[in-house]
Amino acid sequence: MAENILEISGLNKRYGKIQAVNNLELKVEKGTVFGLLGPNGSGKSTTLGILLGVVQKDSGIYKWFGKEPTAAQRRNLGAILESPTFYPYLSGIQNLKIVCKIKEVPEKRILEVLTQVGLGNRADSPFKSYSLGMKQRLAIASALLSDPEVLILDEPTNGLDPQGIAEIRELIINIAEKGKTIILASHLLDEVQKVCTHFAVLKQGEKIFQGTVAESLMGNEGIELMAQDLDNLKSVASKFPAFVDMKLNNLGRLEVQLSNDTPIHEFHQYLIKNGIILTHLSYINKSLEKQFLQLLSGNE
Structure with missing residues (x-):
């Protein structure tokens, strides 16, 4: 039987008159690439924010690795919730050294993760010289510094050109092949179809479907x-x-x-x-x- 790395039950979040997350029930199996699909305002980002502890839930339960969330457990999560923000005049290495200090992780993995995301030859270049796709890859590198078991990405290809989208898609697949569980939110259906193994569809904060990509594309x-x-x-x-x-x-x-x-x-x-x-x-x-x-x- 597959191990659930994340379990959500009866999760709710309201902003005034808007029910951002509505009695959400969800399970994510270990080793999958799980896509949260939904139009703008469907509750994808709010859900991810709650799971990472940056948004306060109103009610409901969610468990990481079978247990109630703790600060120690969240160290096993690497995440990108917003557009990557780094110091423009510092190099990729210098920016990641700052991230290491913030996250209290050793610097020994910096060159490893830069190589993993395809930035090894641009490690000493200033951030301002990076393309949008390279900036997003540096953000993914920063999320991988602590060698997390789960990687959470909110709209990872948003604003990228076709080449940048293809690069991030390939990177996500490569990371998943190394055994990481990946949860990504997106409204780009084609990208979810190409990289995800499982997905759920949200509408107005409520789950209206969950299944595997392979089964959904049969026939x-x-x-x-x-x-x-x-x-x-x-x-x-x-x-x-x-x-x-x-x-x-x-x-x-x-x-x-x-x-x-x-x-x-x-x-x-x-x-x-x-x-x-x-x-x-x-x-x-x-x-x-x-x-x-x-x-x-x-x-x-």
Whole structure:
């Protein structure tokens, strides 16, 4: 049985008339990359703040490593909750030395974590010369200085360009492969889909779904088709016994939904028998984005 590194039960936090966290129930297994998904204002950052002891909960219980939170336990947590803030004229090494003093951890890991996040060759460069992606990697390096068992990241790719996003994504995967448990909050569904093993969806502070990414992406959303005579393809496809729905996508291809468990080869043979020669045929892969939007719209 998997070990739960975090357990949340009945967690609540209100700011005036706003219920930021609403009776939240959540479990995170050791060794997973867990994504907290939700639109702005869904309670992701407030939840992480409570778990790190920087936001006071109104009620509820949460346990790290099976126990009530203590200062000693929180030393096993590395976190980035806001945009990285370092001294601009100091180098990466100099900034991390200051972090070591604040966290009361030895400086011996500085070069190790800088290398781990890909900043080994820029360790002596001033922070102001770093790109946004490099600044975020330095922040992750600072969170790793105490060699925490859990790494908590709030919107780790926010504001980054595509290259920076790809770099942080690769870094998160590499850290997870070393056995760390990672909890990250994000509204970028594609990034969660690519790096997370598990995820939960929050809406107005309440959990509306929790599951694994792999299970959520099993199967497909239909079939994408193309033929020289598109009108005839539409007419013939609509008469297939297992036909459910169809639409044209922005590529000018026909997307067809069939009833569950209908083998694609049966549909293809049906089209051939009716004189349809396809120029394109592929599955429409599932995405977290579509499921995320369905979850939100289904809980209005």
